[in-house]
Amino acid sequence: MSSETVSTRTRILQASLNLLEEGQGKGVxxxxxxxxxGISRQALYLHFRTRGELLIATTHYxxxxxxxxxxxxxxxxxETGKERLDAFIKAWGGYLPEIYGIGKALLAMRDTDxxxxxxxxxxxxxxxEGCEAAIRDLARDNALTPFYSPVQATDLLWTMLSLRNWEQLTIECGWSREEYVAGLQSMARHLFVSPP
Amino acid sequence: MSSETVSTRTRILQASLNLLEEGQGKGVxxxxxxxxxGISRQALYLHFRTRGELLIATTHYxxxxxxxxxxxxxxxxxETGKERLDAFIKAWGGYLPEIYGIGKALLAMRDTDxxxxxxxxxxxxxxxEGCEAAIRDLARDNALTPFYSPVQATDLLWTMLSLRNWEQLTIECGWSREEYVAGLQSMARHLFVSPP
DNA sequence: TCCTTTCTTGACACCATGTCAATTGACATG
DNA sequence: CATGTCAATTGACATGGTGTCAAGAAAGGA
Structure with a gap:
């Protein structure tokens, strides 16, 4: 069987990913x-030097x-800055749930590793950089509102899209994935896209 | 001297607060x-049952x-919802830096305590509740934009004002306290306050 | 003087990470 | 078949932080 040939390293990464997703990043x-x-704890260290390294490898995986x-x-x-903004937020909204568990675990060990x-x-x-590019294209189209400088707009957009905010809106406030994407697109448009 | 009469409990809370502020919540x-x-580690436990309890007491302090x-x-x-929104954000912007260190420490032990x-x-x-009240007053004044329901607006405002966002904007993006307050007031107005 | 309260010291349990040495089993190669 | 290598195993141990416990010391009041 081909599943027999899965390398131990890969099995470790799969296990790590599963647990991180299941537990929503809680104490894995x-x-x-x-x-x-299916291996001993010590054997992990034959493949990854530290817990941090394993977590990072899991994100690459x-x-x-x-x-x-x-x-x-x-x-x-x-084509337009507005479309780019929308597309970027949508893509990010699809990506975030996938890395949520790992992100939390990584964030939790910020101080120690x-x-x-x-x-x-x-x-x-x-x-x-994605935020910056969307804002830049808006400015290029003369569609960036005058409320913020491009850097400020980038700072705000970047902050709005943080993992913690996604967590708060979806998990604590109960927003669905679609609501999250629609809500953040709406926010970004009102703040950064000037009407034509 | 009057400083001699400061209770041990108070000295502990002062020490805790100082360290938490200095270290920005990092591993105290x-x-x-x-x-x-100026006391032994064990003596702390004569006043506070756990680290978590001490941290909580420090927030009250x-x-x-x-x-x-x-x-x-x-x-x-x-008087108006708009004023209330502005005043609330300003007050919060003054409060946050004071509890930043403690907040981070408390947040860091979320999983374990x-x-x-x-x-x-x-x-x-x-x-x-402050967010909710501001949004409610906006709605009362017929000044709430139609983009979000009151609950959604509250969710968004609440999320925007999180400690993590303050941290990201001021510490990572380098915004001053005034920029933070002005930036968030501006955001909130554009998103939630409809023009008269 | 005796008692109580507060604090000290030193030892220890617990838990998670990370390290080390000795050993085993599978497999390839000469 | 003997040998060497590689991946993994077991058990023991160090480290660092929290929390507990027991025995004793210093200060103050009745």
Whole structure:
């Protein structure tokens, strides 16, 4: 069977991903992952130097699975700034739930693991570039409202789209995924897109 | 000297508050607090059952010091919904930096200490009532934009004003306190206040 | 003087991460 | 068949932080 040939490393990543998704990032221990992967806790360290490294590898794994990168840059093909803004928020709204568990775990170890913090920051910085590009295209179209400078608008959009905000709106306020996307698109339009 | 009469409990709370403010919530240990308060680590447990309880007591202490509660409800005296919204955001923008360190610490132990989580949630729920009241007054004045239902508007405003967003805008994006207040007031007006 | 309260010291349990050494079982290669 | 290698196992241990416990010390009031 082909499933026999799945490498241990991959089984670990699958286990990690499953647990992180199930538990919504809540306290997933090395021993939990090892158990789920069917190996001893110590054997994890034959594949990953630290818990942080395993978590980071898990984010890459999930990106490979779903082509996360591509999806986020797809908004590039939009003609107008407004379309790009909408497309970017929609893509982000589809991506966030996939990395929510891992993101929370990574965020939780921010203080203790600098590498993990940097890995997450890098991701957020990449996302910020999407915000920046949408705002830039709005300005190019002369469609950026005069309320904020491009940098301020980028800061605000980037902040609005944070993982924590997604968590608060969907999990605490009970918004559906569609409501989240529609709500944030609406916000962004009212704040940043001037009427034609 | 009157400073001799300061109770140990109070000295502990002062030490805790100082460290939490200095360190911006970063890893303040029980032994750090004990050291700063000039007592042994174990003696802390004669006054507070757990770290979580000490942290919660510290939030009450800071509220007593600055009259946090009062300040947040002062926006009640506003005549119009728009004024109330502005006043509330301004008050919140002054309050947040004071509880930032404690808030972060409390948030960091969300997963491990249910009591601490509940204490923080309670605070956020109180803040939400301020959001709700401002939106309600806007609706009363017929000044609430038709883009969102009152509940949705409350959800959004509440989310926009979160500690994490304040952190991201001021610490990561470098906004000053004034920029934060002005920026969020501007956002809230554009999203929720319909022109007269 | 005796009692109580508060604090001290030192030791220890618990839990999670990370390390180390010794061992096993499978498999390839000469 | 003997040998070496690789991945994994087991058990023990260090570290760091929280929380507990027991025995004793200093201060103050009745």
């Amino acid at each position: 221990r090395m021993s939990d992952i090892a158990g789920k992967a 999930v990106d490979d699975l779903h082509g996360g990168e591509d999806r986020l840059t797809a908004s590039r093909t939009a 600098a590498e993990a913090a940097a890995a997450w920051d890098k991701r957020m910085q990449d996302m910020r | 240990r029980m032994s750090d607090i004990a050291g700063k308060a 800071v509220d007593d010091l600055h009259g946090g509660e009062d300040r947040l409800t002062a926006s009640r005296t506003a 249910a009591e601490a989580a509940a204490a923080w949630d309670k605070r956020m729920q109180d803040m939400r």
